[in-house]
Every structure is written in structure tokens, then in C-alpha cells.
Amino acid sequence: MTSCKRVLVTGGAGFLGSHLCARLTGEGVSVICLDNFFTGIRDNVAPLLASPLFELVRHDITEPYLAPVDRIYNFACPASPVHYQINPVQTMKTNVYGAIHLLELAKETDARIFQASTSEVYGDPEEHPQTERYWGRVNPVGRRSCYDEGKRCAETAFFDYRRQYGLDIKVGRIFNTYGPKMRPDDGRVVSTFICQALRGEDITIFGDGSQTRSFCYVTDLMDAVLRFMETPEGITGPVNLGNPTESTILSIAENVLALCGGPSRIRFLPLPEDDPRQRKPDITLARSHLDWEPKVPLEEGLKETIHWFRGTLS
Ligand code: NAD
Numbered sequence: 001m002t003s004c005k006r007v008l009v010t011g012g013a014g015f016l017g018s019h020l021c022a023r024l025t026g027e028g029v030s031v032i033c034l035d036n037f038f039t040g041i042r043d044n045v046a047p048l049l050a051s052p053l054f055e056l057v058r059h060d061i062t063e064p065y066l067a068p069v070d071r072i073y074n075f076a077c078p079a080s081p082v083h084y085q086i087n088p089v090q091t092m093k094t095n096v097y098g099a100i101h102l103l104e105l106a107k108e109t110d111a112r113i114f115q116a117s118t119s120e121v122y123g124d125p126e127e128h129p130q131t132e133r134y135w136g137r138v139n140p141v142g143r144r145s146c147y148d149e150g151k152r153c154a155e156t157a158f159f160d161y162r163r164q165y166g167l168d169i170k171v172g173r174i175f176n177t178y179g180p181k182m183r184p185d186d187g188r189v190v191s192t193f194i195c196q197a198l199r200g201e202d203i204t205i206f207g208d209g210s211q212t213r214s215f216c217y218v219t220d221l222m223d224a225v226l227r228f229m230e231t232p233e234g235i236t237g238p239v240n241l242g243n244p245t246e247s248t249i250l251s252i253a254e255n256v257l258a259l260c261g262g263p264s265r266i267r268f269l270p271l272p273e274d275d276p277r278q279r280k281p282d283i284t285l286a287r288s289h290l291d292w293e294p295k296v297p298l299e300e301g302l303k304e305t306i307h308w309f310r311g312t313l314s
């Protein structure tokens with residue numbers, strides 16, 4: 001990373017993007033943080049604004065962007081189902097036009113480019129755990145499709161730009177990640193349960209809570225992303241990035257309740273359309289290519305996240 005002069009982080013004011021900007025500037029790297037502030041917030045990057053290494057630019061990646069850069073991390077796109085379904089056409093454009101504009105930028109500047117892809121490319125999977133060889137089971141016309149199919153199309157664009165123009169690409173399929181700087185109104189399960197418990201509200205489980213996800217703490221995910229970016233050019237991915245410890249949503253609710261205390265009770269609500277039944281990454285490739293595996297146990301990550309939310313909600 002020391003030889004790298006200037007890095008572009010799109011979606012840099014969001015949850016993951018802001019952690020990435022902090023890590024990069026902390027390592028002495030110059031960062032352009034680009035965001036349209038749809039779900040991102042200035043506060044997430046406020047501590048970085050005084051740094052000469054950090055530049056914040058308001059821009060929507062559905063429009064082209066040009067700047068001399070050596071590395072591009074494409075994190076721009078709302079990740080919460082609640083948020084990406086507010087304006088599904090914009091979500092699709094962000095994923096598809098946005099990817100193409102950034103690939104054009106990479107082509108123009110000869111930059112290496114990382115795509116924040118997602119476990120959603122596997123849809124509601126029949127193969128468990130999911131390996132990168134699995135092609136997925138995705139509804140192309142449902143409410144989640146703007147995100148799932150948008151991300152799948154972005155992956156296609158990345159590999160076509162590599163085949164056609166020789167671009168230096170890295171595609172990481174990120175599984176559910178949580179931690180400080182998630183929005184309280186984000187709608188994603190960990191942030192929602194924690195905020196509900198801290199406010200003494202009912203914990204809202206969709207369905208019977210037997211569906212599973214595998215949750216990765218944000219510092220582990222950042223280690224994986226930074227390592228992946230610096231792997232040799234031949235290692236393009238897709239590579240699963242996540243924590244293979246699988247939990248039911250009911251157990252997450254019980255864990256959060258036990259750690260937060262308070263009077264909250266569990267309330268069961270209908271399951272949203274196309275909600276995947278189970279999800280767990282096979283991280284064999286990440287282990288071998290990145291010499292990485294997640295270190296933070298769920299309970300420790302939840303405690304850190306609860307501590308952070310206590311500070312922001314009060
Ligand atoms: P987030 O919603 O907190 O951050 C997304 C950021 O992108 C926000 O700052 C938002 O304002 C910005 N953005 C959205 N559309 C944009 C556009 N058109 N132009 C410029 N900026 C735009 O979400 P997150 O959890 O930080 O996720 C970041 C990326 O990682 C997303 O691409 C998401 O698909 C991917 N990802 C996240 C997870 C996870 O569990 N957090 C899992 C898989 C993939």
C-alpha cells in the first residue's frame with residue numbers, strides 16, 4: 001500500500017466506506033471519499049475532515065467521474081433492504097451504471113478496482129455453505145432484485161472489462177457485516193435489534209426467526225478487503241468475505257436482549273418477500289489467497305456495537 005498514491009472510495013460516508021476511509025488515511029494513504037449521501041452521513045467521516053490526506057466529494061456514481069487515482073474501492077450502494085427498496089430504479093442504476101463508470105475510470109487511469117459485491121448474488125441458496133462456484137438462485141423480478149441482480153450485473157461488467165480490456169479487478173462477495181456507524185434507522189437486523197433493545201421497544205423478528213445469517217464484525221471485514229486489494233493481479237475473485245459462524249435470527253435477538261438488558265420482548269412479524277432461508281460463506285478461498293480469517297467472536301462484536309449505539313442514542 002505504501003507505493004500507492006491516491007485512492008478513491010465510493011460510498012465512503014456509509015457504514016463500510018467510512019471504516020475503510022479511516023483505515024486508509026490511518027495508513028498514510030490519500031483518499032478521495034465520494035458519496036451522494038443517500039444513506040451515508042457526514043458524521044461518519046467527520047473525524048477525517050481535518051486530515052490533509054482526506055477529501056470529501058459529493059457525487060452520484062450514476063454519473064461519470066474522473067480523477068487521477070491508483071486504487072478504486074466501489075462501496076457505493078445502499079445495503080439495507082429497507083433503503084435499497086425505497087428507489088429500486090436508482091439502486092439498479094447505482095449498481096450497473098455506477099460500476100461501468102468506475103470501470104471506465106479504472107481503464108482511463110490504469111487503476112486497480114475492488115467491487116463490494118455481496119452474498120445476495122447467491123439469492124435464496126440451495127447449496128450450503130455457499131462457495132464461489134455456486135451460481136445462485138435469484139428471483140429476477142422480485143423486490144430484492146434491483147440489488148441482487150444489480151450486483152450480479154456489476155460482477156459481469158467487472159469480468160467483461162477484465163477480459164476485454166485487461167483491467168486489474170478484485171471482486172469480493174461480502175456477507176452480512178455489522179458494527180459501529182450503522183444507521184439506527186437502517187433496518188438491518190443487528191442495528192435494528194440493538195436500537196430496539198436499548199430503547200426498550202419490542203424486538204421485531206420477521207418470520208419465526210429460524211432463518212440464518214453469518215455475521216462478520218467490521219474490523220475483520222476491513223482486514224480482508226485491504227488484504228485482497230493488495231494480492232497479485234491474477235487473484236481477481238470472486239472471493240467470499242465473511243464470518244462462517246452461522247446464527248439463527250432468533251438467537252441474534254436473544255443474544256442482543258441478554259447483552260442489553262431492559263424490558264424488550266420478542267414480537268414475530270411476517271417474513272418479507274424472497275427473504276433467504278440460510279446463508280453461510282465457505283471462506284476456503286479467502287483463507288488461502290488472503291491468509292485471512294475473521295477473529296472477532298459474535299458476542300465481542302455485539303458488545304462493541306452495543307457500546308457504540310449506547311453513545312449515539314443517548
Ligand atoms: P451503506 O448504505 O451504509 O453505505 C452505502 C453508501 O453508498 C452510502 O454512504 C450512500 O450514501 C452511498 N451511495 C449510495 N448510492 C450512491 C450513488 N449512486 N453514488 C454515490 N454514493 C452512493 O451500506 P454499507 O453497509 O456500508 O455497504 C457498502 C457496500 O458494501 C454496498 O455496496 C453494499 O452492497 C456492500 N455490502 C455490504 C454488506 C454489509 O453487510 N454491510 C454486505 C454485502 C455487501
Ligand code: UDP
Nearest residue numbers: 081187188189190192204205206211249275
Ligand atoms: N430481520 C428481522 N427483523 C428485523 C430486520 C431483519 O427478523 O427487524 C431479518 C430479515 O428478515 C432477514 C435477516 O433478519 O431474515 C437479515 O436481515 P438484514 O436486512 O439485516 O440482511 P439481509 O436479509 O439482506 O441478509
